[in-house]
Amino acid sequence: MSVEILDPRLTRPIDLFEVAEELEGDTIAAVERRGKYLVLRMESGLALLVHLRMTGSFGFEPTSHERAVLGLDDGTRLAYRDVRRFGTWLVLENTEVEPYLAGKNGPEPLGPRFTTDWLVARLSGRRAPVKAVLLDQRVAAGVGNIYADEALWRARVNPLRPAESLDPDEVRRLRRAVRAALRTGIERQGSTLSDYRTPEGSRGGMQEEFKVYGRDGLPCRHCGTTIAKTRVGGRGTWYCPRCQPHGAG
């Protein structure tokens, strides 16, 4: 594998040229995902951790805003694109990967550790809006703004409710709703709002499944009530005022 750096500011404060030097000539042994991190395990014992943030992506087709290019040994050109340059690359020793990620991420929502008991414990004593807590990667790794809103709609829970105010049945519904929303997103290969493409260059289809995200002014798919927009922790937040009332249940 060769590594070509197109934007030296790709990672700060880490020196990307140093990253490139470390990876040059190495061989990818395995590719994993943990929460929102991609992990490329190298045969040398190093690992490249990539976080795409808002607009990062990998693709096989040449495109604009390329920040780095990986040249695979079979001739494949794999370009890393990131319009807003929020994405991060980090090289660690393989043994450092788990401790690093464990500090950032809680359980995988589709894995066995994401139980109702876990979620009850994480929400208890938290007065912040339940949506803000749901976006904490240590609560559920990988849940972002879209899936938080979609899950809360499915669970019929208002995003502004204090996390600690949810009763056990609501938490149970929320756990199931997070899992269902993520599964749908995976089936539909993600949401293409503007930038996102699969590595093959095709658009995701999840945006066609949105129940609330970005749908202010449109009718709720369940009850017809006009979807409302508010802000939670600085993030755009959509919900159905009737299906997700800000009272009990």
Add this chain to the structure above:
DNA sequence: ACCTCGTCCTGGTTGC
């Protein structure tokens, strides 16, 4: 500890 806000960037959309 918890919680909110500003910041890191670029580009597309909206409103005057």
Add this chain to the structure above:
DNA sequence: TGCAACCAGGACGAGG
């Protein structure tokens, strides 16, 4: 049409 303001899939640090 021009241009400024605002908004966007995320995470982190500062400060209350």
